[in-house]
Amino acid sequence: MISKEHYLTPRQIVEELDKYIIGQKDAKRNVAIALRNRWRRMNVKNDMKGEIVPNNILMIGATGVGKTEIARRLAKLANAPFTKVEASKFTEVGYVGRDVESMVRDLVEQSVNLVKAEKKEEVKQRAEQIVEDIILDALIPPLRQNGTVTTTSADQTEEEPKTEQELNERTRERFREKIRNGELEDRKIDINVQKPSGGGVGMIGGGMMDESSMINLQEMIGNMMPKKSKKRKVTIEEARRILIEEESSKLIDMDEVKELAIQRAENTGIIFIDEIDKIAKSGGGKGGADVSREGVQRDLLPIVEGSTINTKYGVIKSDHILFIAAGAFHVAKPSDLIPELQGRFPIRVELENLTKDDFFHILKEPKNSLTKQYTALLESEDVELSFQEDALEELAETAFNINTEVENIGARRLHTVMSQLLNEFLFDVPDKIGPNAKIVVNREMVREKLQGLVKNKDLSEFIL
Template sequence: MSEEKKTEELIEETTASSTEHDTDEYEKVCCICHRPESKTGKMIELMPNMCICPDCMQKSFDSMSKMDANTYQELMEMSKRFPNMQMINVSDLTNQVPQRQKVKKKSKAPALDLKSVPAPHKIKEKLDEYVIGQEYAKKVISVAVYNHYKRVATGTMDDIEIEKSNMLMIGPTGSGKTYLVKTLARLLDVPLAIADATSLTEAGYIGDDIESVVSKLLAAAGNDVQKAEQGIIFIDEIDKIAKKKNTNQRDVSGESVQQGMLKLLEGSEVEVPVGSNSKNAMVPLETVNTRNILFICGGAFPGLEDIIKERLTKQSSMGFQADLKDKYNDDPNLLEKVTIEDIRSFGMIPEFIGRLPIIFTLKGLDKDMLVKILKEPKNAILKQYQKLLALDEVKLEFEDGALEAIAEKALERKTGARALRAIIEEIMLDIMYEIPKDDNIGKVTITREYVEHKGGPKITLRGDMVIYG
């Protein structure tokens, strides 16, 4: 047998196996009503990649049978008036039909094994490798995730039903809210979707519908409904949907979104589009039950400190025992004193807060924490730049004084850990530009003077000669 024939047979076998795999894994969708075959019954295949369900086919036959002689006569007269009118070539439509107008079949999900879910202390140990500080927040989120999967695994064991414990995470900007959840997503082998509340609007208005957060989770689960129904959704910037104050207009991106999310948080069946954020005629829909989906909401809640201060100073504002108005101005742990009443005053409706029973705060970052963030995590910023220069066979080091100076500059910007990256980028710009020019440079040491623009870095040539830039 020649090599060409062997190659052709191999291609045919590969194509056949991939086709069988596709048909096993996906089910057909009606091109008219967009319901999957599991709901409509056996599909009628009109042409490749175009199917129609029995109901839609019957409706088509019914409409054709109702066509009377007058209607037929009108069509014939129209064809005479427009002699150049041509019939549609059905074979041309195959190029316009989506190649994957199918959804994944609903396979019976295997029972969740509790032994495969890491214990809370194991989850926290992994988080410690990437997230500096925030001990209380890491402990809360580790226990909540572990309990969530215990709830999913034991949901039908007896009459005692464990309720869902959704979480609300409050912390200043740059304190690590989103980073904490992203790290958790990498550690756990569960589908996790991160959505942004800023783009959510009430149904019927421009923006993302509330159900779009569930469609993102479905996409993260590979369109597997059973897997998505055991996932986690993190809704960031939740403070941006707070109720607007002193407005006479319809609040389509504030209170209305909170009201629309109530059933989602509590647990309900929602129809979400497969592979899209919005429902339209060309996208199949799937029903997802949010009863076993864990929701984590996070936000910076700017101005919440002022509400807490007002409540605390109102308790005693006259007499010898009165609190000074500026007593809590420099309190770094002010957010820890937050109550549900403070969050309600901020603009979150009571029904929404009630569906988030676990409320915890993250601390603002101080100088020591910022220094640790620079050098200790597995993917620390300094380690990233050391790796970049190592590719040029140059060693990069930072003096302790330089790290402290960077942390002090970051505190002045008041944007938390996000400021560290911006400052390092500024410091390293000239070094990253000049290093590739000279092959004799073997080591660069960043000094405090260089960070404060009072001197240059310490450059060591390959022959151990030291030059101060």
């Protein structure tokens, strides 16, 4: 079932991305169209539905300009499974490298976690009721139905309990109210907790079995072993957290979760392949490194084209997964990729380098801007942090100049300058700077705190 977020128009998708990412209008428009096209394909009413393939995107731009953030925010916006891999990882162990199919398995794992979380939310209320009864049983164990009649005084009213059973029930109801009101959170009780499986079953001599088959065999043998539980003495608050997780897992149908997860990964999954320029042939050489890089490209090709991959949750087809590749392409060029792989990324987007003005807006506008993050951190200590406009301009200029003179790492440079600016305050709170204090950052303070950073052209301490 498609959630409401999938119905956003391309314009609305761009508006949502604008809340977190400054600039890069062209890239946002292309990913917005790609996301909307998925909804369009899933609502095609004839046989053409299976023939429509996603237009994979190749993003070209320096580090820190927002390539990964655009892809990650897009996946979050669509509530879609998302995984990021570095293409260079596949060349690290000689020619073979890491199994290229593992990126699809990672995607399915993410999809399972997404669906499982949704299903647990659906059964949360039922799980909470079950857990409440378990906690109540640990506090006041229930009596059996054949409770003995208690002696009653002459003036006893009809409402007073006449049996141990009734007395027990009334006591339990009083304690149930206390549990619901949070009055007993620190009281300790004994609960039975299922022991986690002991890290899988060792397998010797895998032979011709692939990774997926090994995982499935280990899981099957693990499931055949009896489940063990152990008694723990914990607070009611901790017991609730542990037991809700256990009871929710019991209430959901894992077969249904796996089936839905495979469908979601196939139809809405996004795989972000970073550093794809690192597997391009550099300068047209024919050395070992280039052979290895070309080998990785040829391993990637069938997955991007569409193939069937075995995972521990079932078989998945990669035909309709959206692939977004990215690279700086400082040394290699997109044309250095093998032609077949180039053809599988028909949409090319060049991301612009960030300007001084962009840095200013990045500090000021996004919902998750660094200034808002640091303000929230200090607010947790009851310290008010605020930034004047001229301070943000100075921070933006400093970050831009360091990127120009040393190494351009894009918006990540803002982390360096903000850390240098505020570390002293973060250290002094709350020992020297107590609650209700106000810190106002202005241009003079920025210049004073960052003068050492600007003067030191080497900056080896601060280069990420």
